[in-house]
Amino acid sequence: MVKPRKFQIILHDEKVVYAPGDDVTGHLELQLDEEMFMKEVQVKFAGKAFVTWNEGKRSYSEKEKFFSETTIVHGQDSSSTSDRASLPAGDHRFNFQFQLSPLLASSYEDKIGYIRYYLKARIVKPWQIDNKTTHILQVWNTLNLNQLNDMMLPVGGENSKNLCCCCCASAPIEGDVHISRRGFVPGEKIVVNASLENHSSSKVRQTSIEFVKIVTYTTRTRETTVIKSLAKEMGPPCKPRDSLNLNNVELRVPSVRPSGTHHCNVLHIRYAVMFMSHLRRGAINLRVYAPIIVGTIPLVGVSGDNAATGGVNITSPTTKNVTDSLPPSYASATSGAYDNPVNQDVNITDKPTSTYYDWNQSAFTYS
Template sequence: MGKLKSFIITFDNNKDVYQVGEIVSGKLIADVTEGIKARGVRVRFHGFAYLQWTESHGTGEEQRTESYSAEETYFDETLTVWGKELGDKAGENPTLPAGYYEFPFQYQLGKKLPSSFEGGIGYVRYYIKGIIDRPWRFNHTTKCAFTILDMYDLNKEKSAMTPSRNQNSKTLCCLCCASGLIELQTQTDRGGYCPGESVLVKGSLENNSNTKITKTSARIIQTVTFYASGRSTSRLHTLSSAVGLGCRGRTSGNIGELVLPIPAAPPSGLRYCSIINITYVAQVRAHISGPHMDLEVYLPIKIGSIPLTTPYGGSQLSEYGPAIPGVPDYPGAAAAPLPPPPTYAAVTGGGASIRDSSDSKFTRGQLTFAPKYMYYDWSQHPQN
């Protein structure tokens, strides 16, 4: 593109994460080495959700592949920063002379927008595209995504202070003979967390069988469900894991304290998006020796953006509630210090390509993107 040395988007103060209701501002920068005939220079602000997946149905010659997709738009507006307004066909088209240009832009975000999310077969994405609109030729375009955060306040979630409790049991069968009952009781320290905090899981095992429980394990599972054309499909991701204690046959005991750190992750629910939903659970598993299915317990939790606070402004560690049999010294409510100042952390696993059907092979810009979420780094903050 000999006439265009560079064409980029920059954000004021290098800010690329915005909360709902804020103003997105920056500059579209063009370094033009030779005059370009153009209708205008434009900045497009686009926020939308999109998903698509395929399924195979039938067998043999009757097998067919069905495709499912859905999309919803949150905003799509174009601002002209130079030249003729979009759709203006009157008169001659002007020429953008050679030179270095900085075109400032601003866009006011609404207050009910879902958080940015990249999930492979589906995403909630927000981007800015710079366009040099040229008559009868391909347009020069540049593109850059940014993060929008829906600030999910755990203090407004009634269940966030309440521990998540559950139990499960099973009887092993061996050579048509039933053994004694195995029971697993577990609970979390509370029901709501923010990235940077840890889910604390405790519990007890009652093993009335003759079979050894080799260990227990716990993990945080993120379930993303996508909806289209009356159907749905889900994808599961493990965010963190830990290993706890087991017990021999005909004994009982506690599983220890299993600590599950929460990495950068989108908030539960993905509010204001009707085609993607996100839920989280802490799964606890008792690993049973031999050819037996493990015993599992699921503890639903919420992940938010604003941590729990006491009436005095400090972060709150909620009560564990009633004691669990076999788990001594299970703590009650305790006030924690003020939380660390929040930062923004990108999700792990690398960025996603933000190219879509509106882009050409000539589109420039930052075309790989990983959303960032609120993160509270307790490791760098005194807690005593």
């Protein structure tokens, strides 16, 4: 059985991230030590979403195909019964070109679901195992915060709960959280104010302010939502019948994909600032949410500490000085999803290591 010495996909533009509507051009590199007989060499360009999870003994899953296109770069249609094709020993190069649809959801990976775009090359061999190689494409939508409504308006939330002791309910524990605006880009600092009124006879063990990702996975028969904390600042406890205020707590928006999942029906992503009161063991903690939108193009006119974005601190609307470190890596922002993704038929090896808005170049940047 002849095996290729080298079989890989090379992209010509060397992009780290593609935008919907972009052209994808490249070639296959194939090295053979001896002649290989085959049916054909093909390149498949595909995009799909998939979710799966278990609840008890039941399993739920759903898939959504965005597109699938296959080009034969050598040989003939594998459904044909005509003679086999062959390639002599040596180096071979096969060009290909595809175009992304202008209406695509951004790439995403976690342990429950994914939105994935990839190229898969295959040497189709009759009566033998095919040779395959895969290349993942990262596709990100542009989300201009200036084109959305109410991004500069303050947002907040409030919530309360009663602790139960035997058959009696205690006086309520009440919390609220507020931030100065709704729209941010990765790397920006969110300034958070929160307060807690503990009217109960129980101590609030501690408090926290967190940046959370809220992902909803949907099948035809079931829906589930997972909330994951991506950044956290811990706060003090609160004694019974006491109160506390957390003022000007700073959270940096981590390196995450834009809000929403347009053009995808099985997976939807939101973000929020969450104020949590950590209660006694056995009690459900009090959570208060302030929803935010994470975009790729920041709001016009932001300045000062709120615009300390992507490693850059804006000291005035026209003067920009590099002061801070870059935001965390893409893998850490997705909570290590690449360590154990939902992986049916491709290997996750190609991904941006960091995403942030570069204020010097006025561009969303990947590194």
